[in-house]
Every structure is written in C-alpha cells, then in structure tokens.
Amino acid sequence: KQEVTQIPAALSVPEGENLVLNCSFTDSAIYNLQWFRQDPGKGLTSLLLIQSSQREQTSGRLNASLDKSSGRSTLYIAASQPGDSATYLCAVNWGTDKLIFGTGTRLQVFP
C-alpha cells in the first residue's frame, strides 16, 4: 500500500533555529512530491513541488530535498521565525490522478 508518513507530529523550536521536517513514503516510484503549509482553520498553501527527476527545490528560506531510493523527503527551514508556525504537509503522486497526504507536522516557533 502506498503511504506517506510524517514524523514528528509536532515540533517546537526557538526563533532563529534551522530545522528539518521529514516525510517518508513507502514506494520509491513516485512521480512528484509536494510540500504544503496550513495555518489553523485555513486551506493549504503550496510551498514546493519536486519532480521525481529532481534532487531539491528552493524557495527563499525553504529547501526541499528528495531521495527516492530511501523513500524520504526533507523540508529545511533556515533561520526560523514565529511566522513560520503552521502545520506542514507533504503529499506524493505516484503517477495517477490522486495525491496521498501525510498527516503533517505541527511546527511552533517561539520568540
């Protein structure tokens, strides 16, 4: 069964830290992987999309990497800020018309 896992479920860090969020998937034959941010009570905002042929994507302080052979993606956030506090979800497409989502990591960055 194709599954996506995100550990830990919650993370609390002081402002200014560099941090890594993890996403694992069971089948390495992915087509692409997408990272989203969700603020409480709101919809999802797309952060980064990595195609299977790519190793990483960057946007500002965010860097997402992909290692298909080990079934992992990481989202690196540099110099974290309180405004980064949100839930981060990863979602995988295995070449079909569906995304499979992880259950997310709830991040809190405190001043």
Next chain:
Amino acid sequence: DVKVTQSSRYLVKRTGEKVFLECVQDMDHENMFWYRQDPGLGLRLIYFSYDVKMKEKGDIPEGYSVSREKKERFSLILESASTNQTSMYLCASSPQRTPLYEQYFGPGTRLTVT
C-alpha cells in the same frame, strides 16, 4: 495567481438537511477535488472530476455526491447531513489529469452538523 474560492468559511446545518458546498477556480484547470480533513486522519479524498459532467469516487464517497456542470465550478452535496460529516472540507484544482501536477487549494469550509 491561481485562485480557488469556496462559498462559505463556516456552515452550521441540522441533521437530515441537504447541504451544498460550492467551489470555483479561475485558472481553467481540468481537475477539481473535494477532500475532508479530520484530526488524526489527515486529508481524505471524497470525489474528484477531470472534466465537465465527469466524476470519480475517491476514498470516502459514501454519503456524498458531486456536480460539475461548468469547468470552473465543482459542488459537493451532502444528501442528508449527519453528525459524522462534521469536518473541514477543502476544494482543490490542478491543471492536468494524469500524472497529477501541482494542486491549489481553497480556504476551506468548516461544516458543523448538529
């Protein structure tokens, strides 16, 4: 920028009522999706559509139906609302059917059924 809008942010309905949730996208996307999101269960796909008047069941279609009469609009219908349908409902769209490219989400509708 892609914009996906949902007709209501919050809804409160009574058990047995028929409920309509509307979603509109403005980027001429082929695919549209309805998810529900519950604590501990993540996002689960209810229905999706890849063309006008076309629909496909997702993982949890029971108790729901959908309508896509125009390309930009995708409606989720709860035929007879029940308390276990209290949830956050999220609509999304995507430009290509298979394989799936980037999905864009609306702001969500928090539905409470009493």
